Amino acid sequence: MAERNEWFFPRGSLSERWWESAVDASIDGWKHTGLRVAELAGNTVQLPAGDIERIVVPLAGSFTVSHEGRSTRLTGRSSVFDGPTDVLYVGRGQEIAVTGFGRVAVAEAPTRVDKPSAYVAREDVPVELRGAGQDTRQVHNFGTPAVLDAASLIVCEVITPAGNWSSHPAHKHDEEVPGHESQLEEIYYFEAAAARSVSAPPTADAFGSFATYRSAAGDIETNALVRTGDIALVPFGYHGPAVAPPEYDLYYLNVMAGPGEERVWLVSDDPRQAWLRDTWADQETDQRLPYRQDTPTTQGATP
Template identity: 65%
Template sequence: MTNENWFIPAGSRPEAGWTDVVDGRIAGWAHTGLRTGALRDGGELRLPADAVERLVVPLAGSFTVAYDGATQPLDGRASVFEGPTDVLYLGSGTPATITGEGRVAVAEAPTETVRPSAYIARDDVPVELRGAGQSSRQVHNFGTPAALDAARFIVCEVITPAGNWSSYPPHKHDTHVGGEESNLEEIYYYEAAVSRGVAAPPEAAPFALHRTYASDDRAIDEFRQVRTGDIALVPFGWHGPAVAAPGYDMYYLNVMAGPDPERVWNITDDPAHGWVRQTWEHEQLDPRLPYRKDPVR
């Protein structure tokens, strides 16, 4: 079955100047949130002083965040396909105002636990080149436990070159098994663009594909064509692949959190497809990676 709650087309949940707001007001959703917004001509976006931790992630453009009597510039990028960006973690209960020009995302997780706000510069973002062959992708781990002292969420972003598969093999994290599997909701915020260095006609319409399907008796069957700004929610179940169509690079921002006592990302592969990981030992990393702010052509 498909559930319209689990797919949010770009611009379908606007609120208070934000393009889209995902939070616990969506039926069946409880542990994660996401805001996306666009700024120009001196506008601003406000973050209320809720019991929510946040991570401010520039998507395109640069911004300044005012919070706790301080201001923090965030050196962004022209697009999500230009490598890492500065990010800013805001501890729970911290109101803030974002100014600048461009598009921005704010990952969220409700929590009463307060961690100190923290700035992570672009050059300090851990960059991981994951997989091999047509499963090669680039991961920016700015909101993982190793990089950020957060209370609840795990946040990262992934760039997948045109024609490659990501979030593959399909996997799940919907049942708490200590040391083996985590119970985490997951948000995928997508963008797609004509692949670097490719000449495309004006009518080109970049897209990618997203898949989620049942891992137990909880019914879910999502297979979506996604475009820039679309959001896919994974409450449970196997998810993957996320596929970059030939000709179009794919980006997604992941936000994960759940009810488990430990903040950790442990997954279980779909046994029908997990064996594919072994084939990577005999393949090379896609030579198009890494994607950087100033790519070498």
């Protein structure tokens, strides 16, 4: 039996030097993805060159990234609940240095494939409203195959407004089934905040919940309250739902990569839960969404 919550890491439990959290292959059983999160106050964090590709994602604040002999300014945003941000993809073999004020995340994946670095402007990030009714969530697809030409990384972020469910139905991507499912590790980095319609006191403890459970690929059990800065890793198994209480909004950044040659995100629903997708056709999307953004929205039915 799996040890309950063995793949769940509260804020700060993965700290390393100037990084509040650092996910990499030093974690036993983890191979294909990485994530680093830092809080900057005008200082600089550096990452060395190597066989690794990266996406720099402003969570809150603005940053300058030095790379390949030049600098790229990321305008960022005031919080993760204020719609999409601009991001920077940096291909393998490049040292980077990030300077600025606020919280920044760097998604990583090892690779031997060269891809050109690319800036994705805020207005070019596709904003998708996925699901319907209380399963409606807002997805920013800045690092998905249709938007970004990366080697292995697949990265997006999700806003689940108060009272709604996401990563629902529970699904998995832990075996290679051509045309049906891809084998991908996944990182969930969470933030939570009082809902826009709620006047919460300063002492409010914003949270959501997240679950994983076993599949044929392995035994896993996560059943955790998640708060800002917490991280859940999904090496295999069904994962979801992620649930926002009625008083709090929930955000997560997803980082995925795997051993397959094709960079594709294909999932298999838990067959006991797949039926709920059919209910979305008779429901409207949540009218609270999208949260502050200026780009066209699309409808979707993937996780």
